[in-house]
Amino acid sequence: MDITTNHVDRKAEIAAPFATSFGKSEGEDEGAVIKQLVSGMLGSVDAADLLVVSALDGGEVIGSVVFTRLRYPRDARVVFLLSPMAVAPGWQGQGVGLALLQGGLAQLRGRGVDVVLTYGDIGFYGRGGFVPVTQDAAAAPLPLSYPEGWLGRNLVRSDPVSLTGPSRCVAPLEKPELW
Ligand SMILES: CC(C)(COP(=O)(O)OP(=O)(O)OC[C@H]1O[C@@H](n2cnc3c(N)ncnc32)[C@H](O)[C@@H]1OP(=O)(O)O)[C@@H](O)C(=O)NCCC(=O)NCCS
Numbered sequence: 001m002d003i004t005t006n007h008v009d010r011k012a013e014i015a016a017p018f019a020t021s022f023g024k025s026e027g028e029d030e031g032a033v034i035k036q037l038v039s040g041m042l043g044s045v046d047a048a049d050l051l052v053v054s055a056l057d058g059g060e061v062i063g064s065v066v067f068t069r070l071r072y073p074r075d076a077r078v079v080f081l082l083s084p085m086a087v088a089p090g091w092q093g094q095g096v097g098l099a100l101l102q103g104g105l106a107q108l109r110g111r112g113v114d115v116v117l118t119y120g121d122i123g124f125y126g127r128g129g130f131v132p133v134t135q136d137a138a139a140a141p142l143p144l145s146y147p148e149g150w151l152g153r154n155l156v157r158s159d160p161v162s163l164t165g166p167s168r169c170v171a172p173l174e175k176p177e178l179w
Contacts, residue, residue, distance in 0.1 A: 001096065002056045003099065007064075016061070018084060041068060049170060052079070063096045074164045074166075081119075116130075130150060
């Protein structure tokens, strides 16, 4: 398995596993929504605000994680949001997700990112050092339907995440139904 951050030439190939993977776990409609979200992110978010890390097997994309800038205008720290991520159904449970998570965090650290937040299952993201974060400690950009899934980790320090003021996500994520 190889890990790459080059998404420019393989946008459709990166989006496809999101449809099959979320389609299997959440239903076909949700798979289509997430695939469209990923296509929108890859097609419209500024390069400086986007990091896509993909796992390849024999040159074929088998899973990806998408990170986008989450702006806290009243806080000097650089924050990224991990969302979404998916591993193709036939490749799940073989360490691909963990490799993507660790590869992505290493990339962000190298780019000077201070804090990473995500919205999902602590059972998986806890393996990457994420812990639950309250909305007082880090405001979510839109109201959360599942606040227990708001997770974060500092990349440069080991103290708990604590960010000042409201936040704003990239445009493709500005949809209440995604939160
Ligand atoms: C969640 C997902 C990305 C994990 O990828 P993966 O390649 O299957 O994960 P790994 O094989 O690296 O698993 C790493 C560890 O996390 C555990 N794990 C995986 N998915 C988990 C989940 N949803 N909940 C709890 N633990 C999970 C594994 O059991 C494994 O533990 P182990 O090392 O003790 O065996 C993948 O299953 C997926 O695409 N799921 C559907 C889409 C989704 O839910 N995406 C995440 C929300 S944005």
